[in-house]
Amino acid sequence: MNIVEKILARSSGRNKVSPDDVVFAKVDKVMVHDVSGPGVLKVFDKLKKQGINTDKLWDSSKVWVAEDHFVPSAEKVSAENIVKLQNFTKNYGIEKHFKYGMGQYGICHTLSHEEALVLPGEVYVGGDSHTNTTGALGAFACGLGHTDIAYVLLNGKIWFKVPETLYFKLNGKLPDHVMAKDLILKIIGEIGTEGGNYKTMQFGGSGIDAMSVESRLTLCNMTTEAGAKNGIVEPDQKVMDYLTSRGAKNLTPIQGDSDSEYSKVFEYESSEMEPMIAKPFSPENTVVVREAPSVDLDKSYIGSCTGAKYEDLEAAAKILKGRKVKIRTEILPAAISIYRRAMENGLLKIFLDAGVMVGPPTCGACCGAHMGVLAKDEICISTTNRNFPGRMGHVDSQTYLSSPLVAAASAVTGKITDPRDLK
Amino acid sequence: MKGNVIKYERDNIDTDVIIPGQYLKVHDYAELATHAMEGLDPNFHSKVKEGDFILAGRNFGCGSSREHAPIALSHSGIKAVLALSFARIFYRNAVDGAFLLPIEIDEDAYHNILEGDQIEIDIKSNEIRNISKNQTYEMKPFSEIISKIIDAGGLFNYKPD
Numbered sequence: 039m040n041i042v043e044k045i046l047a048r049s050s051g052r053n054k055v056s057p058d059d060v061v062f063a064k065v066d067k068v069m070v071h072d073v074s075g076p077g078v079l080k081v082f083d084k085l086k087k088q089g090i091n092t093d094k095l096w097d098s099s100k101v102w103v104a105e106d107h108f109v110p111s112a113e114k115v116s117a118e119n120i121v122k123l124q125n126f127t128k129n130y131g132i133e134k135h136f137k138y139g140m141g142q143y144g145i146c147h148t149l150s151h152e153e154a155l156v157l158p159g160e161v162y163v164g165g166d167s168h169t170n171t172t173g174a175l176g177a178f179a180c181g182l183g184h185t186d187i188a189y190v191l192l193n194g195k196i197w198f199k200v201p202e203t204l205y206f207k208l209n210g211k212l213p214d215h216v217m218a219k220d221l222i223l224k225i226i227g228e229i230g231t232e233g234g235n236y237k238t239m240q241f242g243g244s245g246i247d248a249m250s251v252e253s254r255l256t257l258c259n260m261t262t263e264a265g266a267k268n269g270i271v272e273p274d275q276k277v278m279d280y281l282t283s284r285g286a287k288n289l290t291p292i293q294g295d296s297d298s299e300y301s302k303v304f305e306y307e308s309s310e311m312e313p314m315i316a317k318p319f320s321p322e323n324t325v326v327v328r329e330a331p332s333v334d335l336d337k338s339y340i341g342s343c344t345g346a347k348y349e350d351l352e353a354a355a356k357i358l359k360g361r362k363v364k365i366r367t368e369i370l371p372a373a374i375s376i377y378r379r380a381m382e383n384g385l386l387k388i389f390l391d392a393g394v395m396v397g398p399p400t401c402g403a404c405c406g407a408h409m410g411v412l413a414k415d416e417i418c419i420s421t422t423n424r425n426f427p428g429r430m431g432h433v434d435s436q437t438y439l440s441s442p443l444v445a446a447a448s449a450v451t452g453k454i455t456d457p458r459d460l461k
Numbered sequence: 462m463k464g465n466v467i468k469y470e471r472d473n474i475d476t477d478v479i480i481p482g483q484y485l486k487v488h489d490y491a492e493l494a495t496h497a498m499e500g501l502d503p504n505f506h507s508k509v510k511e512g513d514f515i516l517a518g519r520n521f522g523c524g525s526s527r528e529h530a531p532i533a534l535s536h537s538g539i540k541a542v543l544a545l546s547f548a549r550i551f552y553r554n555a556v557d558g559a560f561l562l563p564i565e566i567d568e569d570a571y572h573n574i575l576e577g578d579q580i581e582i583d584i585k586s587n588e589i590r591n592i593s594k595n596q597t598y599e600m601k602p603f604s605e606i607i608s609k610i611i612d613a614g615g616l617f618n619y620k621p622d
Contacts, residue, residue: 060606062621073485077528080488108486115486167526167550183528183554189616231473232520236549265523265548406482426477428500
């Protein structure tokens with residue numbers, strides 16, 4: 039069995055599972071945030087009316103709560119959702135609630151790794167599609183809707199059809215100017231936004247071995263854009279060190295067997311990789327940056343679970359050091375822990391000297407919520423994950439998806455710019 | 462189940478156009494319905510009627526896990542979405558929450574069923590009858606688990622064997 043089959047076999051108490059088997063998997067960790075949490079509470083209200091008991095969760099210690107989409111609250115509906123979350127964690131005795139304005143908080147997927155909340159071999163479900171991110175730690179990490187999350191919160195398990203696995207092999211270390219974001223955009227450009235639908239996307243090979251844990255998180259994060267059920271990388275010593283340095287104990291990683299089966303293998307050579315962008319209005323609409331259309335950008339946005347981890351900020355700082363931005367540029371570190379490191383290591387000064395607005399951790403404009411959404415006809419280059427019509431604001435705005443290096447280089451020139459071509 | 466068709470002849474109708482991100486903070490189902498399909502068809506809310514079906518191309522509902530998407534459609538009166546294929550999260554949200562039926566159709570149905578046609582869906586015989594055109598098409602049968610959850614009326618009413 040491959041790693042995903044082994045995790046799902048273990049969690050469902052079976053010796054063996056194969057693609058298309060339906061299993062009820064025991065869940066190890068669950069996450070809700072300020073959108074899915076109130077959504078789950080609506081489901082609870084419905085269930086109460088049907089006489090289903092919602093007084094107790096199956097295990098409050100396995101649940102954690104993030105505030106990310108609409109924080110800090112811009113208006114009263116969002117503020118009320120935060121109060122609902124607060125009451126939810128209080129009433130159900132959930133201790134892991136990361137509240138904005140009280141130390142560590144951030145985007146849910148970023149917290150999952152920054153705080154070592156999810157461990158290798160675990161089944162982790164979250165009320166958000168980019169839950170796939172955390173598969174980079176060697177977990178089966180999958181996004182679900184409110185009803186499914188409510189079911190997990192009350193029963194501790196959920197059904198899955200065992201997915202077939204697409205294996206993406208990267209040979210050799212990526213060149214300096216190419217980031218994991220470029221690789222995943224290239225992959226989505228080739229397999230399309232439906233190419234991974236219902237499937238696992240697994241990454242391996244010497245190029246993945248050479249990658250930092252944060253880069254692997256970027257890859258798994260955007261498996262969602264290919265429609266995948268989950269993304270995963272087999273956990274190695276880097277993952278173990280990453281998690282233990284963040285306080286994780288008793289790790290029981292799972293690796294795929296030597297005769298692991300995959301429904302298809304895709305192979306990439308790092309030496310052939312170039313900076314990529316996805317043009318409006320789909321993540322599959324990709325082209326190498328040097329062949330990008332010459333458009334006048336209005337904005338550069340470096341944020342989100344996809345593109346505002348510490349490594350992403352470091353990449354942006356490398357470009358922005360000693361330069362000035364030519365267009366409005368926002369950098370929103372994805373968690374307070376990242377914000378703090380950026381401060382301690384001088385990144386914030388580089389950003390402010392360049393003219394950048396540094397904002398608080400939030401999903402913000404990535405999902406068109408607030409904090410710099412786009413007006414009609416505005417054009418943005420962004421380190422986020424989706425560029426569907428209206429994703430970041432007005433339905434007639436446009437978003438180009440890129441790596442932090444490309445977004446920063448483009449901020450300097452006001453045009454879509456390959457970092458290698460920056461003077 | 463009988464109803465009239467609202468047709469969108471395109472692939473990848475994503476959750477951001479089904480219910481734009483700015484409404485994710487809204488959890489009032491009736492209010493969500495007033496914004497359904499706003500990113501693609503601002504007239505949807507005024508033209509949709511109770512019992513209507515949506516017909517679309519491949520990968521319907523791709524993007525986010527927001528349950529707001531099937532909720533907004535269902536509370537607009539939509540009883541089923543017929544599409545060439547569905548994104549996984551939309552599909553399971555629609556079924557597990559018992560909001561609407563996601564019906565996978567073939568190219569024959571996709572091309573021949575037109576806006577305004579009255580159709581009847583029979584999930585027992587896996588047939589779609591086009592009453593307006595007197596034609597019949599096959600739908601892809603539901604898998605066993607999906608079929609059982611639909612019969613039970615959603616995941617919470619389903620008792621695993």
